[in-house]
Amino acid sequence: xxxxxxxxxxxxxxxxxxxxxxxxxxxxxxxxxxxxxxxxxxxxxxxxxxxxxxxxxxxxxxxxxxxxxxxxxxxxxxxxxxxxxxxxxxxxxxxxxx
Numbered sequence: 302x303x304x305x306x307x308x309x310x311x312x313x314x315x316x317x318x319x320x321x322x323x324x325x326x327x328x329x330x331x332x333x334x335x336x337x338x339x340x341x342x343x344x345x346x347x348x349x350x351x352x353x354x355x356x357x358x359x360x361x362x363x364x365x366x367x368x369x370x371x372x373x374x375x376x377x378x379x380x381x382x383x384x385x386x387x388x389x390x391x392x393x394x395x396x397x398x399x
Contacts, residue, residue: 302386303334303379308394311349315342320389329384331363332375349392364391 305321312318323337332355339346346352349361355375357363363370366380366388382388 303329303337303383304386304389305334305338306389306391308392310394311345311392314344314348322386328378330376330378331370331373334379334390335375360395360397362393362395364393365389 302322303325305323306319307315307321309318321338321341323334323341325333325337335350335355338349348358350357357371357375361371363373365383368380370377370379378384379390380388383390
């Protein structure tokens with residue numbers, strides 16, 4: 302089971318707060334995790350990734366094991382602690398401005 306934490310606005314959108322758990326096929330990659338998330342919660346399609354290109358949306362970041370995974374390849378295997386369920390995968394709404 303993969304443990305996922307969404308930002309408040311996406312949690313509100315799906316009507317579920319706190320940690321989500323997903324079953325993700327191996328190899329567990331960002332792409333497969335996000336595919337599973339969008340399959341379980343179709344309302345999220347297009348909110349985290351572009352519907353056509355599947356590129357991460359601007360101002361959305363991915364973190365796990367205290368590392369920014371946002372610029373990693375979507376097909377890179379996630380860190381082992383995330384795969385084991387020891388650590389969470391965070392989808393974070395980034396902020397900009399001054």
